[in-house]
Amino acid sequence: MKHILPTLLLLCCLLAAAGCTGTEPAAVTPTYAGTLDEFCEVFGPETPVPSYLPEGYVFENATRSSDGGVTLTYSSTAGDLRITRLSSPDASCPGPTVAGNKDWIVQGDGIEGRLVYENDDFSEGSSWLFRWSWNDAAFCMTGSLPEGEITKVASSIVE
16 A cells, blocks of 8 residues: 555646646647638738739639648639648649659749659649649649640749
């Protein structure tokens, strides 16, 4: 009994300390928005939204990844368009992977970035990934828009 009492006393102290530290559940960071109004409220104005989209694209949702990157998804009958503001310049692009052997340097509308086509197929309707930087922010965009539309959308985000 002598040996059990100090152990029980220590256990009670540890349990009491754990319950009395004033810890409360951490505030949950919103990670999803289903409308543009909700997006602005949840994610704030620091995450840019494109002012230009090709005809037929509508806002679908926005998500925040665990590393802090924010992805906006737009949909149309032509397919989804995903635009991500990365948490850092070296963060990887989320979403559908695009595998190609050649990076194309694309310039237009004040934007310069790297474009990779799925299986190096740059015919119309092919999937691609476009990555660019603007000031201190890094972005990725995936979709199947024609090449001329890619930089138009990208530049409308950073205007």
